[in-house]
Amino acid sequence: MTTHSRVLFTAPGRVTTETVDEPAAQLPPGHVRIAPHYLGICGSDLHVLHGGHPFARPPLVPGHELSAVVTETAPDVAGVAVGDRAVIDPIMACGTCRACRAGRPNLCEPPNVAGFRAPGFGRTSHVVPAANVHVAPADLPLDRLAFAEPLACAVHCLSRIPDPADREELLVIGAGTIGLTIVRALRVAGAGRITVQEPDPAKRALARRLGADAAVAPGELPDGAAFTGVIDVVAAQPTLAEATARVVPGGRVVVMGVPNGPREVPLPSMQRFERDLVGSAMYVPADFDTAIGWLADGRFDTEDLITDTFPLRDAEAAYRRAEAPDSIKVLVRLAD
Template sequence: MKALAILEPGKAALVDIAAPDPSPGEVAIDLAYVGFCGSDLTSYRGLNPLVSYPRVPGHEISGTVSAVGTGVDDVAVGQAVTVLPYFNCGQCRPCRTGRPNACVNNQTMGVQREGAMAGRVVVPRGKVIPVDGLALRDLALIEPCAVGFHAVNRAQVEEGETVLVLGCGMIGLGVIIGGLRRGARVIAVDLSAQKLETAKALGAQHAILAGGDIAQAVAAIAPEGPEVVIEAVGAEATFRQAVEVVGSCGRVVYIGYAKAPIAYDTKHFITKEIDIRGSRNALPQDFADVVGYLRDHPQAGDRIVSRVVALDAAATALAEWDAAPADFTKILVKFGG
């Protein structure tokens, strides 16, 4: 079968790979849609240290069960599903303490192992999440939104708090809707006016176009500073900005990671007594929460998805995203039909 592979930095093309069949305990899934993730773009740019080449990308998955291995009796052929694409070891401290999303030996599909940008994937039954009541297109939005929801959970956002979201890409949008679902007031910040419009369409009460004095703009909305700042960019400037603008006794959560060491003015840590937390991947409950949101907001996908392309146009779409990242929020690759 055909699959998209990133052959080397800056070069992606269709390749032929063997169509897999399920072994005992496994489930075969015929893909309907697979989303391009920010990690795929980083891999394409040669900036992802976790990737070796060639690599089939893709871990934002929508599909239907096409076959099951022996021992699998609780999902049926034709069931619509998404996939928990993180493969954990089960032995390290995070795995032993109920936080497998932070497994020290984690392998994510499309990053450390082959991804789903092909016609069919086979995964263990435990990674399969059946979903009813959603359009197949929207199943591919569950994983990236769940990463944002997980960050909101890490921040312990409470109703009535102000949450500042730095970055309104796909993960940032997941943070925004996760915060809104908790009853928070959300301030969205981005360099792209187009992405801010999407954030507002999804419910963000305030939008700030980056480039000016962000601290002053935030202070005009939240004079004591936001209780929570969630960084979803992974840039040196926004890493520092998060601790500078968060209110006293606030919480800062980082999802993205900067590619180089960052120098902080550490007085903010002490004088404001802030909590700084990391957020990695997502848990099954985050997936379930996103499914609930998408069922309640069936129009959300129309606002999030920028483009849908066929597999034979996927390499071109990836190159266009690389050239103009501000023009796209979510690119989905559609299989079949």
């Protein structure tokens, strides 16, 4: 038997830590065993915790943002070794469908993502496919490495607005964790002037520090202000209305937020003036490698973004803290 601990959402709103004994199982071919170190908490986890997610409901083990150390590899695994520091891609894609074959496993259906349909990462030992392991440099601290998943989301978002012309004059609506990460990622990857729209003054100040040229509260943009690209990280009806109204002819709107229902768009002006509207959802494997590279060479600094770290025994406090508006990224430390 082996003993490990895990975070468990027992019922809507209830978080606990539990220790379980499991028979020591042999690794399936193509898999590795990992010792998870840091788990990031994100808004979608809180959604699951409160019973508001469409299909992932308590009781379950949550977690999809993880840094880990590889502790065992199946004999047929190459490219991943015991002792490697790694990030685990939580998308357990089928690998054979049209989307997977096209290199877009984020579009595999149904989405089989750790912490939602697949077993969550909030545990001290886990077995994952080697194909989902992204090895990081040995000197990259494991807490920073846990930020690779939200950063991969931002890197992917940038790939949805690849034309430098669309990045000349950008509006980012919403400066929560992902909005702030996008601002910094835009600065790293190259962008012109960045304006952020966000109601919280502290987050506006942080957006400025991370590279935004201007940060305004909703309603503060002057009447004719227009942007070559708009990233809507909120995806509510008012923010989408603002995004589609503010984008220039031929410009692009990226829906990065998760809308909780249908939204209206002004189709006549979108059609007549070739304004593009695209979505961005999770990431593809290459986005993780870009994220790890930026974290490793210091271009992307997590200092202002990781606001709290809690030990596993205080997981409940960690999830409460993640709900506080003045936290950005809260981590749970799964191993010492």
